[in-house]
Every structure is written in C-alpha cells, then in structure tokens.
Amino acid sequence: MRLEDIVIVLVGTTDPGNIGAAARAMRTMGLADLRLVTPRHFPHDKATARASGADVILEQAGVFDTLDDALAGTVRAYGTSARLRSLRWPVADPAGTAAQFVERPDGERVAVVFGREKTGLTNDELARCHALVHIDTNPAFSSLNLAMAVQVLAYEARRALVEPAATAPEEPEVRPATLDEMRYFYEHLERVMLSSGFLDPKNPRHLMRRLNRLFNRALPDHNEINILRGLLSAVEDHIDQTE
Numbered sequence: 001m002r003l004e005d006i007v008i009v010l011v012g013t014t015d016p017g018n019i020g021a022a023a024r025a026m027r028t029m030g031l032a033d034l035r036l037v038t039p040r041h042f043p044h045d046k047a048t049a050r051a052s053g054a055d056v057i058l059e060q061a062g063v064f065d066t067l068d069d070a071l072a073g074t075v076r077a078y079g080t081s082a083r084l085r086s087l088r089w090p091v092a093d094p095a096g097t098a099a100q101f102v103e104r105p106d107g108e109r110v111a112v113v114f115g116r117e118k119t120g121l122t123n124d125e126l127a128r129c130h131a132l133v134h135i136d137t138n139p140a141f142s143s144l145n146l147a148m149a150v151q152v153l154a155y156e157a158r159r160a161l162v163e164p165a166a167t168a169p170e171e172p173e174v175r176p177a178t179l180d181e182m183r184y185f186y187e188h189l190e191r192v193m194l195s196s197g198f199l200d201p202k203n204p205r206h207l208m209r210r211l212n213r214l215f216n217r218a219l220p221d222h223n224e225i226n227i228l229r230g231l232l233s234a235v236e237d238h239i240d241q242t243e
C-alpha cells in the first residue's frame with residue numbers, strides 16, 4: 001500500500017479550523033485524500049488559514065452527505081475513538097493499524113474515520129468500521145484535538161509505509177584503535193601517572209584497571225588514541241623541564 005491509498009474521513013466536523021489543521025497534518029505526512037461528511041462550515045477561511053499552504057488537500061477534498069458515501073471504494077475502515085468502547089470491535093493502536101496497512105497491495109484504499117469534536121463517532125458509524133483505533137492517552141484526559149489525532153495516525157502510516165530516508169552521509173571512516181595501540185597508550189599513561197606522582201606504586205588502588213575499563217568503554221578510534229598519546233608526551237616534556 002502507498003500513502004496515497006489512505007483516505008482520511010472527518011465526520012460532522014464543527015470547527016473549520018480543525019479541517020484545515022487536519023489537511024496540514026496529512027500533507028506533512030504525504031497523505032492526500034480527505035473526505036468530509038456533513039462538515040458544519042466548508043469551505044471556510046478558517047480552514048484555509050489553518051491549512052498553512054496545504055490548500056491543495058482542501059481543494060480536492062470531497063464533501064458527502066453520509067459516511068457510506070464517503071467510504072465508497074475503500075476496502076477497510078478504521079474508526080478512531082478517544083474512549084475504549086465495548087469489546088464489540090477489535091481495538092488497535094496507531095502503529096498496529098499502520099502495520100496492517102503494510103500488508104495491503106498498492107491501490108487498495110483504506111479509510112481512517114474521525115468523529116465530531118464533542119461527541120466522536122456514533123455507534124452506528126463505528127458499526128461501518130472493521131476495527132477501532134485508540135491513541136493511548138492519559139485515561140483521565142483521553143481526548144486529543146481532532147487534527148492532532150489525524151497527525152498521529154498519519155505519522156504512524158508514514159513510518160510504516162515509507163522507506164527510511166537514506167541515512168545522512170557518514171563522516172569519513174576512522175579506523176578503530178588496535179589492541180596494541182591501546183596497550184601502548186595504557187603503558188604510556190601509566191608512565192606519566194608514575195612520573196607525575198599521581199600514581200603511588202605502593203598504593204596503586206586498581207587505578208590502571210579502572211582507567212583501562214573507562215577507555216575501553218569509550219571505544220576510541222586511531223586518531224583519538226593519537227591525541228591522547230600526544231597529550232601524554234606533552235605532559236612528559238613538561239615534567240622533564242621542571243625537573
């Protein structure tokens with residue numbers, strides 16, 4: 001399935017600003033097919049303003065009298081709900097739902113249906129859906145803004161359906177320090193610790209073993225070990241001069 005095959009259906013939206021914000025959420029994630037069922041005000045300046053340039057989604061949005069009309073041509077419908085309703089419908093989270101999208105062939109359309117700001121979707125409308133999607137929330141405050149719920153679903157769909165962008169060009173490869181380079185470094189370090197008086201040979205307190213662990217944990221590369229060796233040499237020169 002492709003992102004273009006996902007249909008976002010908004011049912012009975014009261015605030016045209018939410019329609020615009022939903023269009024923006026869709027466009028940022030690469031979705032395009034918006035269908036509106038009996039919106040209270042549409043088209044509307046507030047919708048255009050909140051779309052912030054995602055106008056193309058609003059211009060192409062279909063407006064329908066019933067949910068059934070809006071679902072025409074789709075093979076699956078997922079109803080979103082802020083509340084976990086009865087067990088009559090299977091409930092998935094957004095990532096689980098997106099994982100189901102991945103299974104479907106290109107060109108098959110699936111709908112994700114969003115409800116009214118105040119009352120959500122009716123049981124009748126949910127009955128049109130194959131499954132429920134619930135975004136995990138604070139149980140004491142579980143209702144997201146409509147467009148934000150669209151954003152979460154669209155983001156998960158994108159994550160599941162789009163190949164991760166080619167990773168940023170890596171920094172020129174530096175080879176890891178070899179074990180003998182590490183051993184010379186530790187020997188050098190111990191010499192400097194002794195000559196500076198930091199390490200008391202009569203009371204070594206496992207200091208070398210601890211520093212060994214510290215530097216091994218850092219997985220230094222060849223250049224970094226060279227820097228540390230340079231530092232140790234500079235300290236040695238300084239000690240020689242002051243003696």
Ligand code: SAH
Pocket residue numbers: 080081082083113114115116117118119120121133134135136137142143144145146149
């Ligand atoms: N009181 C309403 C809240 C509706 S919020 C209710 O209980 O359903 C408006 C719409 O945003 C919801 O119909 C749903 O489509 C979406 N939404 C909000 N919070 C959500 C959540 N936690 N999980 C899934 N969808 C959510």
